[in-house]
Amino acid sequence: MSTEVSTDKYNAVRQDIIKAFPKEDYDDGSFAPVVLRLAWHASGTYDKNHKDGGSDGATMRFKAEAEDSANAGLEVARGVLEPIKAKHQWITYADLWTLAGCVAIEHMGGPHIPWAGGRRDKNNEMDCPPIGRLPDGALGKDHVIDVFITRMGFTVQETVALIGAHTVGRCHRDRSGFEGPWTETPTRFSNQFYKQLLTQTWTEKKWDGPRQFEDEDGDLMMLPTDMALLEEPFRPYVELYAKDKQKFFEDFAAAFLKLIELGVNRRARL
Structure with a gap:
């Protein structure tokens, strides 16, 4: 029987x-940026050396990962998607969260991501990846290289493209400690970040x-990890x-x- x-x-x-994104009294009127962040953070725990972590398993459902300080505020995104999970009970959280991130990107004017399903949910908190990934x-730069290139296995170009997701959304003092948006259009996916x-x-x-x-007006902000992209080996891709x-959209x-x-x-599941 086909599954x-x-x-x-x-x-x-x-x-x-898509219907769940608009929210006038939340940030810039949309949940799309925080939903994208959920998909990113659910996936960015992967370790190519230990071969664990990543989006498969949706382990942010468990307290250990949900309360990682790096995931502060993502209960908002998980809550937005919960009624959709209740309506479509057949879809796994792991698929829903990653699909929602892809839909958010396209909804905000970004590229289509050829998403595919098939992830499963793990049901044991012991499956959560180590905190701090x-x-x-x-x-700064050494940390960016360690996380993206050494641990997750991305190239320099892929690293710069992925951090370009900061073209949308904003930081919150009561979550990450940082404050403010990266661009003047925090709900429009573009190359404005660069x-x-x-x-x-x-x-x-x-x-x-x-x-x-x-910036000079104090309206926009950048993190130290963003500023690291102005250094070698990242800067040529920022300039590109x-x-x-269009090249950014393709590479992202x-x-x-x-x-x-x-x-x-x-x-492995067949």
Whole structure:
């Protein structure tokens, strides 16, 4: 008996996800950026050396991973998607979260991600990856290399493309400790992140919060990990994506698909 899910069933989930995004009194009027962050953080725990972590399992359902300080605020995204999971009980959380992230990207004007289902949910908190695997925005270039290239197995180009997701969304003082948006259009997926990074004059913010940078008007911000992209070996790709939005979209789509597929082994389940 075939266990394949019809395209129509996934399309129905997609439509319900899109309907859940608008929210006038939340951030910039949309849940799409935080839903994208959920998919990113659910996937970014993968370790290619230990071959664990990643989106397969949806282990952020458990307290150990949900309360990782790097995941602060993501209960909002999980809550937004919970009624959709209740309506479409056949879909796993692991598939729902990653699909929702892909839908969010496209909904905000970004590229289509050729998402595929087949992830399973793990049901034991012992399956949660070790705390501390997600990127720490307060650190610098060596940390970016360690997390993205050494542990997850991305190239330099893929790393710069993935961090370009900061073109949408904003940081919250009561979650990450950081505060503010990266761009003036935090609900529109574009290459503005790279343009702002290169063209604005960024100075360290004088405040009682963690180290971050601000533009001359104090309206936009960058994290230390963002500023690291201005250094070698990352800078040439920042310059490329600032000039060529289509190239960024193509490279981001490929890198994000790789991210949400890390650790997913459908063949082992046949």
